[in-house]
Amino acid sequence: MTIEEVRAEITQIDEEIILLIARRQSLAGKIAAIKQERGIPVHDNQRKIDVLDYVMKLAKAHHIDPVPIKGIFETLIGMNEKAQRAAMEKPVPKRTARK
Numbered sequence: 738m739t740i741e742e743v744r745a746e747i748t749q750i751d752e753e754i755i756l757l758i759a760r761r762q763s764l765a766g767k768i769a770a771i772k773q774e775r776g777i778p779v780h781d782n783q784r785k786i787d788v789l790d791y792v793m794k795l796a797k798a799h800h801i802d803p804v805p806i807k808g809i810f811e812t813l814i815g816m817n818e819k820a821q822r823a824a825m826e827k828p829v830p831k832r833t834a835r836k
Contacts, residue, residue: 789810789811
């Protein structure tokens, strides 16, 4: 395998990672709606701890340094919370009676 072929494979993986992050982010609106409906705050420290513990265990199981993984997921969680706040700020469209 050439270096170009390996780099092409890495590029493909990078694209898949971006698609997964976008998919994760797209769920922020759904989470925001549920939290808003139930009066739950955006930041849930216990959930953050649980997610970080889980992904760090996964990293260790796959022989990946868990420290950078923790940082990556702290960033992802922060992005999701920001998207939730933005979704909660959008006015809910009023339903109009159909004739």
